[in-house]
Amino acid sequence: MGLANKGEPEVVRWKPTPSTASLSLLKKLMLSEVQMEIDNPNTFILVKNTPLRAELFQLEDEAGNRTNARFHFRSGQRLIDESLGTARVIAIKEPVLQRDKNGHRIILICHLSDIVPAPFHNPRIRIPKRWNFPKGKFSALEWKEKGNESMKSKKYYYAIACYNKALDVTVSPELSMTIRLNRSQARLSIQCYDSARDDADFVLNSDKINEKGLFRLARALYAVGKFNDCRLSLEKLCSLYPRNKIAATELDRCRKRVKEAETGDYDYAAMITEVSDRIKKKQPPLIDVATYQGPIEIRKCKYGSGLFTTKDVKAGNLLLCEKAFQCVFSVESPNVTVPRDQEANHPHREVQNSNNCDPEQHHTLVTSILNKLHRNHRTYMEAFTSLHGGSSDTDVDHPPTVNPNTYPPFLLDTFQIENIIGHNNFGHRLLDSDSQFHFHENAHHGPTIPDDENSGVWLLASRFNHSCLPNVSRAFIGDIIILRASTDIPANTELFINYVSVTDPLLERRRRFEE
Numbered sequence: 001m002g003l004a005n006k007g008e009p010e011v012v013r014w015k016p017t018p019s020t021a022s023l024s025l026l027k028k029l030m031l032s033e034v035q036m037e038i039d040n041p042n043t044f045i046l047v048k049n050t051p052l053r054a055e056l057f058q059l060e061d062e063a064g065n066r067t068n069a070r071f072h073f074r075s076g077q078r079l080i081d082e083s084l085g086t087a088r089v090i091a092i093k094e095p096v097l098q099r100d101k102n103g104h105r106i107i108l109i110c111h112l113s114d115i116v117p118a119p120f121h122n123p124r125i126r127i128p129k130r131w132n133f134p135k136g137k138f139s140a141l142e143w144k145e146k147g148n149e150s151m152k153s154k155k156y157y158y159a160i161a162c163y164n165k166a167l168d169v170t171v172s173p174e175l176s177m178t179i180r181l182n183r184s185q186a187r188l189s190i191q192c193y194d195s196a197r198d199d200a201d202f203v204l205n206s207d208k209i210n211e212k213g214l215f216r217l218a219r220a221l222y223a224v225g226k227f228n229d230c231r232l233s234l235e236k237l238c239s240l241y242p243r244n245k246i247a248a249t250e251l252d253r254c255r256k257r258v259k260e261a262e263t264g265d266y267d268y269a270a271m272i273t274e275v276s277d278r279i280k281k282k283q284p285p286l287i288d289v290a291t292y293q294g295p296i297e298i299r300k301c302k303y304g305s306g307l308f309t310t311k312d313v314k315a316g317n318l319l320l321c322e323k324a325f326q327c328v329f330s331v332e333s334p335n336v337t338v339p340r341d342q343e344a345n346h347p348h349r350e351v352q353n354s355n356n357c358d359p360e361q362h363h364t365l366v367t368s369i370l371n372k373l374h375r376n377h378r379t380y381m382e383a384f385t386s387l388h389g390g391s392s393d394t395d396v397d398h399p400p401t402v403n404p405n406t407y408p409p410f411l412l413d414t415f416q417i418e419n420i421i422g423h424n425n426f427g428h429r430l431l432d433s434d435s436q437f438h439f440h441e442n443a444h445h446g447p448t449i450p451d452d453e454n455s456g457v458w459l460l461a462s463r464f465n466h467s468c469l470p471n472v473s474r475a476f477i478g479d480i481i482i483l484r485a486s487t488d489i490p491a492n493t494e495l496f497i498n499y500v501s502v503t504d505p506l507l508e509r510r511r512r513f514e515e
Contacts, residue, residue, distance in 0.1 A: 018111035018411045019093035024122050026093060031065040034097045034107070044093045044116075045107075048131055059092075059107060062128045067097075069107035072414065089118040089131050112374050113412035119164065140169040144179050151182070156189045177203045177210070184216040193220040194376045211241050218250065224379045225323070227257040227290055257290035264292035264318045268477070275430055275478040284329055285430055285478035291460070292321045296495060298463055304388065306465045307495045313485045319472060319495065320460060320483040325384065326372055327456030327479040328365045329430070365455050366421055370414065377410040387462055389419045424462040427453045428476040467496035 026044040034040055047059040052068070060066045069092075092107065093114045100106050109115060118127055138146070147162035163183040167176065184199035197220040203213035214237040221230035234251040237244065260266060266289060275285040295310045296319050313319065373380055461481050464472065472495050473486040483497070 016415065018113045018413050020411065021093065023091055023093060023116050023120060024124065028125070029095075030063050031059065031061045031067050032063070034095055036097050036099070036105075039094050039096050041094055043095070044091045045095050046089075046091050046125065046127075049088050049090050062131075067105045067107060068100075069109060071112075072108055072110045089127055091116040091118075091120065091125065111412055111414045112370055113410060119168075138165070140166040140171040140175060140179070143169065144175070144182065147179075147182060147186070151186060151189075154189075156186045159183075159186045160190075173206065177206060177213075181210075181212045181216060184220075188216065188219055188223070190375070191223070191372075192375045193223045194378045196220045209236075209240050211237065211244065214240075215244075215247060215250075218247075218254075222250070222254060222257075224376065225291065227254055227261060230254050231258055253288075257288075260321075261290040261292055264294060264321060266292075266321060271477045271480065272431060278478070279430065286327070287323070287478045287480055289321075289323060289480060291323050292318070293460065294319045296320060299494075301465070301494055303465050305463065307460075307463045309489050309491050309493050309495065311491045313489045315485055315487050317485045318482070319485060320481070322458045322461050322481050322483075324456040324479040324481070325380075325459050326365065326369045327454065328361055328368060329454045330361065361453075361455055362421075362425075365425065365457070366418055369421060369457065370412065370417055373417065374412055377412070381410060383459055384420065385416065387420050387424050387457075387459065389416055389423065421457060425455050425457050426461070426481065427455055428481075430454065430478055431476065464495055464497045466499040468498065470496045470498045472497050 021042065023044060026042055029040065029043045029045050031045060031047070034043075034045060045059070045061060047061050049069075050058045050060070052058055056068050056070055058066060059069050092109060093116065095114075096108045096110070098106055098108055120127075143162050143166035147159040147166065150156070150159035150162060160183055163179050163186065166179050167183075171179065180199040180202050184196045184203075187193075187196035187199065197217060200213050200217040200220065203210050204217065207213065214233050218230045218233040218237065221227075221233060231251070231254045234247055234254055237247045238251055241247065271287050271289065274287055278285040294317070295313060296307050297310055298305055299308045301308075309319075369384075373384060456479060458481050461474075461483060464483070471485065471487050471489055471493070472483050474497055475482045475484075489495070
């Protein structure tokens with residue numbers, strides 16, 4: 001941030017933290033009233049959003065004033081599209097207005113939670129009738145049918161908007177439950193598992209044995225790795241509806257995940273084959289397994305926190321087999337270059353990238369994690385933001401990430417998330433090992449596994465501290481990280497991995513850490 005002259009507001013290049021105020025407590029401004037290069041505290045703008053290109057979108061207020069806007073992060077429009085879907089009417093809390101290199105006014109959006117999509121659930125904030133979306137006056141049943149047609153066309157965001165319209169109309173309890181079940185399915189399709197569970201729970205509160213409600217709930221629980229809760233829902237479903245073959249198949253699959261999580265018993269050969277098959281089909285090598293946490297736990301240490309053994313372990317014992325929180329692969333990263341003039345005009349902050357992976361791949365990882373946290377903040381936010389976030393160049397305390405007394409009820413601090421990813425991501429290959437305890441040469445069969453570097457974040461594996469004399473070895477299969485004891489380790493001993501190659505010269509290792 002630059003400094004203002006004495007007696008003037010501080011000039012803002014970007015907002016250090018997201019707005020913590022509830023939308024209902026802010027004053028509405030027109031675009032012409034937004035002041036230049038300050039964060040316009042205690043205000044918001046109500047605008048219609050129209051995408052222009054990958055970096056820009058256009059905002060229009062109800063008076064017809066227009067200005068362009070840009071998300072601070074590259075791929076910003078993709079991020080907003082995937083997070084907000086068809087929500088073209090949005091409120092932006094405490095906006096920052098700048099001038100681009102050509103002198104044009106432009107709104108800079110730094111934090112995704114500063115964007116609040118309609119509907120706003122607040123009678124004080126009225127949306128102009130000409131902005132209503134979807135348009136038209138229909139009965140609840142007609143809106144439901146429009147949503148169903150959109151589901152068939154895989155237009156899930158539009159379907160959700162239609163179901164929202166249907167629920168805004170007075171409906172019978174039976175129709176309300178049907179609409180919520182349909183909306184739950186649409187939300188599952190766009191990976192909004194928290195809100196999909198909300199719809200399923202609403203139905204089950206009124207009808208505890210609702211077949212679709214139990215199945216929607218189970219699917220949402222499975223997707224976020226809550227396999228025991230998923231198993232209970234599926235067991236109840238199968239006992240009530242024994243002819244539901246799909247539920248029976250899902251129950252078998254869920255029981256395998258529960259067993260993996262409890263015993264650490266994995267079919268590694270099948271996992272390797274699955275990665276090979278997915279690569280052959282040009283699909284992301286994401287493996288359907290559960291996380292197993294062995295005799296380890298997080299404890300305080302001189303570095304802040306680390307992982308310690310809870311009992312004696314032998315060399316080769318499995319300590320952790322963890323599915324990635326989020327992983328991107330070289331085949332997924334868009335090969336996009338930003339023109340120099342556009343790059344110079346875009347006030348990107350410097351992003352930490354600890355494993356020196358491809359910058360575009362790193363941006364893809366950050367974008368996907370921001371989306372995941374935005375869609376499912378109740379499930380993931382606390383665990384993710386508890387990771388080491390490194391030093392923040394904003395030099396401010398990050399506000400709490402969840403506040404049920406505000407709307408929206410969560411904060412998504414883009415800069416904090418970037419810092420966390422930069423200090424916790426692993427670069428890896430799809431099949432890789434640093435020890436004889438994992439795979440032997442030519443252990444996999446079928447197509448050759450690409451040697452390209454990939455990048456991901458593992459919530460528990462990120463807790464291992466570094467040592468040039470590690471006592472833990474690691475391996476990767478697709479998006480799975482496997483950690484084993486590389487020597488006999490007594491109980492209550494801290495566990496270490498190597499962040500850099502221990503075979504590199506000492507000065508080279510020091511240089512890597514300084515970078």
